[in-house]
Amino acid sequence: MIKYIIRKLLLLIPVLFGVSLATFVVMHLFTTDPAEIILGQHATVERAAALREEMGLNKPIYVQFGDYMVSAVHGDLGKSVITKTSITDELMRRFPATVELALAAICIATVLGITLGTISAVRQNSIFDYGTMVVALMGVSMPIFWLGLMMIIIFSVTLGWLPSSGRIAIGMMPDNITGLYLLDSILTGNMESFSDAFQHLIMPALALGSYSTAIIARMTRATMLETIRQDYIRTARAKGLSERVVILKHGLRNAMIPVVTVIGLQVGSLLGGAVLTETVFSWPGIGSYVVEGIMASDYPRVQGAVLLIGTIFVVVNLIVDILYSYLDPRIQHM
Amino acid sequence: MEVKMEMQANHNLMTGKGPLAEFVARFVGSTSAMIGLILLCILIFAAVFAPVLAPYNPYESNLPEALKGPNAMHIMGTDELGRDILSRTLYGSRISLLVGIEAVTLALACGVILGALAGFYGGKVDTMIMGVMDIMLSFPSILLAIAFMTVMGRGVEKAVIAIGIVSIPQYARIVRASVLSVKENVYIMAARAIGNNDKRLIFVHILPNVMAPIIVRATIGVSVAILEAAALGFLGLGVEPPTAEWGTMLGAGRQAIFSAPHIVTFPGLAITLTVMAFNLLGDGLRDVLDPRLK
Numbered sequence: 001m002i003k004y005i006i007r008k009l010l011l012l013i014p015v016l017f018g019v020s021l022a023t024f025v026v027m028h029l030f031t032t033d034p035a036e037i038i039l040g041q042h043a044t045v046e047r048a049a050a051l052r053e054e055m056g057l058n059k060p061i062y063v064q065f066g067d068y069m070v071s072a073v074h075g076d077l078g079k080s081v082i083t084k085t086s087i088t089d090e091l092m093r094r095f096p097a098t099v100e101l102a103l104a105a106i107c108i109a110t111v112l113g114i115t116l117g118t119i120s121a122v123r124q125n126s127i128f129d130y131g132t133m134v135v136a137l138m139g140v141s142m143p144i145f146w147l148g149l150m151m152i153i154i155f156s157v158t159l160g161w162l163p164s165s166g167r168i169a170i171g172m173m174p175d176n177i178t179g180l181y182l183l184d185s186i187l188t189g190n191m192e193s194f195s196d197a198f199q200h201l202i203m204p205a206l207a208l209g210s211y212s213t214a215i216i217a218r219m220t221r222a223t224m225l226e227t228i229r230q231d232y233i234r235t236a237r238a239k240g241l242s243e244r245v246v247i248l249k250h251g252l253r254n255a256m257i258p259v260v261t262v263i264g265l266q267v268g269s270l271l272g273g274a275v276l277t278e279t280v281f282s283w284p285g286i287g288s289y290v291v292e293g294i295m296a297s298d299y300p301r302v303q304g305a306v307l308l309i310g311t312i313f314v315v316v317n318l319i320v321d322i323l324y325s326y327l328d329p330r331i332q333h334m
Numbered sequence: 335m336e337v338k339m340e341m342q343a344n345h346n347l348m349t350g351k352g353p354l355a356e357f358v359a360r361f362v363g364s365t366s367a368m369i370g371l372i373l374l375c376i377l378i379f380a381a382v383f384a385p386v387l388a389p390y391n392p393y394e395s396n397l398p399e400a401l402k403g404p405n406a407m408h409i410m411g412t413d414e415l416g417r418d419i420l421s422r423t424l425y426g427s428r429i430s431l432l433v434g435i436e437a438v439t440l441a442l443a444c445g446v447i448l449g450a451l452a453g454f455y456g457g458k459v460d461t462m463i464m465g466v467m468d469i470m471l472s473f474p475s476i477l478l479a480i481a482f483m484t485v486m487g488r489g490v491e492k493a494v495i496a497i498g499i500v501s502i503p504q505y506a507r508i509v510r511a512s513v514l515s516v517k518e519n520v521y522i523m524a525a526r527a528i529g530n531n532d533k534r535l536i537f538v539h540i541l542p543n544v545m546a547p548i549i550v551r552a553t554i555g556v557s558v559a560i561l562e563a564a565a566l567g568f569l570g571l572g573v574e575p576p577t578a579e580w581g582t583m584l585g586a587g588r589q590a591i592f593s594a595p596h597i598v599t600f601p602g603l604a605i606t607l608t609v610m611a612f613n614l615l616g617d618g619l620r621d622v623l624d625p626r627l628k
Binding site for chain 2: 141152268269280291302306314
């Protein structure tokens, strides 16, 4: 097991290097000259040349990449060309917001997806089964940003139940411990903040988790249908176990391996989806930071955020691989 | 349903029908494939006959009529510039279908060749190709498409290229895996023994035998491409205004949802229906072509 993990960790190095190189090369093909963005189109040629020199943009691209990698390894992703603030600091400040949103979305997707999928399989061909599968089909077909907009129209504009944007109301922020507002409010016993943060979180998390819920429900249904037809399930029933124990202990447990993989893979799609969900709900996370960077032609900002998301994605996939091999030891030998 | 299809297939076998007749019989027997196909036919009809079906010019502004809700004159209401949303939605189907199908064609062409080369030759070729594919898969595809669009600028062709490029690894992986399993078969060895060269082995003997999973993936891939194109449009990175495109319509109408919710309702419904059509068709084709994938 340890050998397998070490091998996987070593493989991470070339992939992360490739991710950094790809991000750097793509972003340096950027058509707008950063010096022009900072100084405006009417700056003198000398002034622009001096700024390019100062920013190191006159150096050969491989030297620039080398410098960037050395800084990145030391945790410095450069400065925003617009705000002049440290990109690492800004990403660290926004990171908990994206983590909180993604965690809430994956929790909703896992609980809802597994529950709906299991009930559907147990009651195959019932109205519940058909209903769930239609909803799941809608879930994989609906653009999450549109679902978000529809939720705002129904729950914020029409019913006035939930706030349409932001992460928490002004003045309600709990003391910063982890940066995750729900957790921080519980840790500090601030229930008012908890309630406010929860109300802000519920719509973005549901919208972001909708696609994953549908995928997990479909996968759980398919694997459960296969599992509950196995001989050992018949044996469990024959020895007089209750239906609940048969389904949950003997069925669901054995159906979980492919479902866990799908849940892991969903983390990646959640990171991509966060870019859209955060934009719809003005959620102050990394996703909206990328979009704001694009709108402002602030390429170091986009580069830093894309690199961070790529790295998280690779690391999460590694964790899923390891978890998978733990659940199914045959994987290590493949 | 599966049993019904199986019985039909056995019946065909006994009555001596060919593979095409068997495919058609299985396809017609699949509810999801048929619903998907009917939906898709309606969408293609709407796209082709948009100029005839659209009651107004989709690009004509009419400011006094701006942000009007659905009414007798404008069934889906009007947008922030007073343009008819039904007409724009009908015209938008052209762009979405075009981008979806073209992007998948591009991804397929590159993915099939790269995957086949990696699977067939193995060794360094495989390591190099799949290494690049793995790096591309290290990014959420929509993020990579955003990065490409940021670099290339807006436009339909650019959206096709961006979405096509980010989809290549999925096809390359499927083709590589299929080629790896097929190339060890006896009939491939026999084809090699009678003197077929590598190109002929790959394109004539191997690829036709790995088409089933590729067709299924490509059909579902169109729905993903349409969703990604809509996402790019929503973020302001899609087609140039005033082109009618569903994602761009949603992005532009976002600011007005508090006063005119209809402005985002209909383009979103159109995206959902289109994506659903391809998903249903893909699910149905999977049942028909490759039941093992179910």
